[in-house]
Amino acid sequence: MARLTALSMAVVLHSVLGISYYYYFRGSPESAAPALGAWLFSACIVALLQAVRIFPSTVPADQRFRGRNINNRAIQPSWAALFLETGICCLVLDVTLTKLWHRIESLCQCATVGVLQALAVEEQTFLAYEYWTVGLTTGLIGACLLWLTLWATALPTKLHCRLLDWRRSFHRHCNSMLFGPGTPMPAQAQESAQSFVS
Incomplete structure (x- = not known):
């Protein structure tokens, strides 16, 4: 339960409240991609984080499922472990979005601009085509990664x-x-x- 609490706190801090370097980085004018792909990729990372144990449990596996330890007392995670796990989850979300997803968005945008420059259209039409093409491409990539992650975990x-x-x-x-x-x-x-x- 502590893992889910830490992961929930990390999602609220990172994705809902926007306390992240990625969202500051996204505010730059050269990023024209919609946020749908980033949200799907964030869900993919959250699905991976819920499947990974950041801190190994010292309780035997048969006792772990009952929520009790050997002395028959309820297992109480410490606040320090909860905050540390929340910080690690926020850091993983931030690093993967900044280093990995931003590169995917940049590659999709470069490919889209390269294809759209062959069309002789005015600037407003070009920007609309670029926005929707990059949004569709990154959304499709994010949805495929999320489906693959849900299937794998x-x-x-x-x-x-x-x-x-x-x-x-x-x-x-x-x-x-x-x-x-x-x-x-x-x-x-x-x-x-x-x-x-x-």
């Missing part, structure tokens, strides 16, 4: 499994509140629980 399947786990634990907690923690469920409640989970 199996994020939709993981989200579906987490949703099912959440539904099961919610149902278990509701049953323990209604019927008590030590009492067995009635047969009708067990049948409805099985139909609810499946």
